[in-house]
Amino acid sequence: MGYNILPNLEYCKEIVDGYASFLYYTHIPPTIMALLLGIYVLVKNRKSTSAQLLFALSIVFALWTTTDLLIWLTFDQATPMMFLWSLIGILSSLMFALTFFFTFSFVTGRRIPVWLVAAWGVLLLPVIIGAPTSLNLQGFDIRDCVAVEAAGFLYYYHGLGLLTAVLIPFLPLLRRKQEEAKSIPRAAVTFATLGAELFLLTFLGTSFLASYLVETGVVPDFGLEQYGILAMAVFMAFLAYLIVQYNAFNLKFLGAQALVIALVILVASQYLFEQSATNYWLVTLTLVLTIFFGFILVRSVQREIKQREHIEKLAKNLESANNQQVILIHFITHQIKGFVAKSRNIFATALEGDFGTIPDTLRPLFEEGLASDTRGVATIQEILNAANIKNGKVTYAKEQIDLKTLVDEVANDQRRTAEKKGLKLVIETGSEPVMLLGDRTQLVNAIKNLIDNSVKYTPSGEVHIELVQTRDKIRFSVKDTGIGITPEDMSHLFTEGGHGAESMKINVESTGFGLYIVKNIIEAHGGKVWAESEGVGKGSRFVVELPAS
Structure with missing residues (x-):
């Protein structure tokens, strides 16, 4: 062969x-x-x-x-x-x-x-x-x-x-x-x-x-x-x-487990190459240490995972509880709003003389009842609006609107309230239209809230309303000589339920949702809102900045 x-x-x-x-x-x-x-x-x-x-x-x-x-x-x-x-x-x-x-x-x-x-x-x-x-x-x-x-x-x-x-x-x-x-x-x-x-x-x-x-x-x-x-x-x-x-x-398999198993297999595979007794025992020692510390690592990661899962479960339960709370708030406020609105309509109808002439001694009482119910309806609506914003249920029907006309209308509606308090209301909106793509109803709500706040929290002096437009920005501001804002209150001013310590002394009926609603409306229009104040008793300035059309 x-x-x-x-x-x-x-x-x-x-x-x-x-x-x-x-x-x-x-x-x-x-x-x-x-x-x-x-x-x-x-x-x-x-x-x-x-x-x-x-x-x-x-x-x-x-x-x-x-x-x-x-x-x-x-x-x-x-x-x-x-x-x-x-x-x-x-x-x-x-x-x-x-x-x-x-x-x-x-x-x-x-x-x-x-x-x-x-x-x-x-x-x-x-x-x-x-x-x-x-x-x-x-x-x-x-x-x-x-x-x-x-x-x-x-x-x-x-x-x-x-x-x-x-x-x-x-x-x-x-x-x-x-x-x-x-x-x-x-x-x-x-x-x-x-x-x-x-x-x-x-x-x-x-x-x-x-x-x-x-x-x-x-x-x-x-x-x-x-x-x-x-x-x-x-x-x-x-x-x-x-x-x-x-x-x-x-399956829930931890990356640490996969890493430790891979390391153990790789270390153990060194037995296939070692010939001397010394190297053999060194590989054995390395393998034992890898298994020991790997076990500790996996146990530690497992504990962290369990804690994280527990926190996530608590968060889901909290979210569910919050949702149930929102539903309850909606139900209660809708019911109460119906009762208060009905009461307000009765007072309004009586004051208009539909039930005959009201005695002069009762008229102030009826007027106070009408004003109180009107504030009550507004408060309930504010809570509902905040709940809707939080749940993302607010929709915006945007169209081209003249912000100057809108500000003028809202500001003039507040003039009577301001003059009743002896305040000077200054309105500077210019003479040219200020066009903006936005939801008229929601913007009315935001601007009214800001002007109403300034009038409400200014005991004396004036409220200055200004609207200016640059090439690509629209700036609306409300400046007052009111109670001012502390640095502590400034940090949570636009948060849900954010009350100021000084404001609560003047308006105990405040819900704390007004500025939260304003912030969400303005941001939904691509803008931003902020407040400025030098401190207590030094007045405030609220500024809204929106993109121009």
């Missing part, structure tokens, strides 16, 4: 010994990672089709890596090697099919259709039938200690892998037609698809290329194939990220 069997076996042994550490490193850690993740996902979510398929994929991958490793280790035993080698095509094809099924189930959120399973069954049938025959392996090459593979069989099952790689990128398109998949974030679908595609292309590419190069005599062994096995570890890392980031499979 031109060669002796013993030197060839020694040659093969040298190759295997040279690859030994690398073989263990590429086969054992990825297999452990795949099995751990597959078992964990299945245990936590047994009813999930995706979880079941991932577990099945991890089992088949473990069988493939075990078979491949045993092929390398039985280089000097032709019969066991041939038997194990005949299984590679079946296990590879099953891996391709399960990768496709898993990605399909995860992306679409559906069970695998029967027709799709049947189609894959038909495609796998030639592999299963041909595996134990000469259609697969044609003999054993004792020179290189490898099986002689039939090109047609090799191309066929690698073609199944290529078909899978081609089909997987199109699976997200099916997702758009499935209502069940709406809860899966688009980013999670992208990561799952990308992870499966990288695994397939890397595994398939290195496997096919190694077989081709050995068959053509370019390289003497299948060492290149080992790099493709590491692609499973990358795929598992993608899935772990999906679980951590998007709660894939409805």
Whole structure:
């Protein structure tokens, strides 16, 4: 034959010994990672089709890596090697099919259709039938200690892998037609698809290329194939990220857990390389410390997560309670508003003489009743407006309006009240229209509130109203000589229910919602509002700035 069997076996042994550490490193850690993740996902979510398929994929991958490793280790035993080698095509094809099924189930959120399973069954049938025959392996090459593979069989099952790689990128398109998949974030679908595609292309590419190069005599062994096995570890890392980031499979898996498990596997894998006793014990010590501190880290993160979840639960309960409170406020205020409005209408009708002439002694009483009920209706409406703003129920019907005309009307309506208190009301709005895109009703409410506040909280002196327009801004201001604002009160002036200490002394009926409503109305029009004051007794200035049309 031109060669002796013993030197060839020694040659093969040298190759295997040279690859030994690398073989263990590429086969054992990825297999452990795949099995751990597959078992964990299945245990936590047994009813999930995706979880079941991932577990099945991890089992088949473990069988493939075990078979491949045993092929390398039985280089000097032709019969066991041939038997194990005949299984590679079946296990590879099953891996391709399960990768496709898993990605399909995860992306679409559906069970695998029967027709799709049947189609894959038909495609796998030639592999299963041909595996134990000469259609697969044609003999054993004792020179290189490898099986002689039939090109047609090799191309066929690698073609199944290529078909899978081609089909997987199109699976997200099916997702758009499935209502069940709406809860899966688009980013999670992208990561799952990308992870499966990288695994397939890397595994398939290195496997096919190694077989081709050995068959053509370019390289003497299948060492290149080992790099493709590491692609499973990358795929598992993608899935772990999906679980951590998007709660894939409805699991709560901490990033710290994934990190610690990966570190333990990587440290433990150093056993495959160490030869000396000293290094062996150093790796053992490192592994023990990694497990110990990793356990502490995971427990700490778990406590933080539980605390965060508890806080989120309390926040949701508080939000629910607030919503119920708002509903109750709406109900009560609507009812009370109806009663007070009816009472006000009675006083107004009586004062107009519809029930006959009112005695002079009763008229002041009726006028006070009408004024009190009018204030009551306004107060109730203010509370309702604040509740609507808080819940986002306020709508704005914007149109082109003349803000000068609007300010003039509102200010003149307040003139009688100001003069009754002996205040001087100065109105400076210019002579030209000031056009603005806004909701007239809401802006009337905001401007009236600001002017009314100044009149109400100014015991003596004057209230100065000004409206000016620059090239791109409209500025409306109300300046008074009233009670002023303290720095403490300024900080919560425009907040919900924000009362000023000095204002409560003058107006005990204040709801504290007025300026909160003003702020929301102005901001809804793309503007801003602020207050200025030098302190108690030194007056105030409220400024509104809006974009010009």
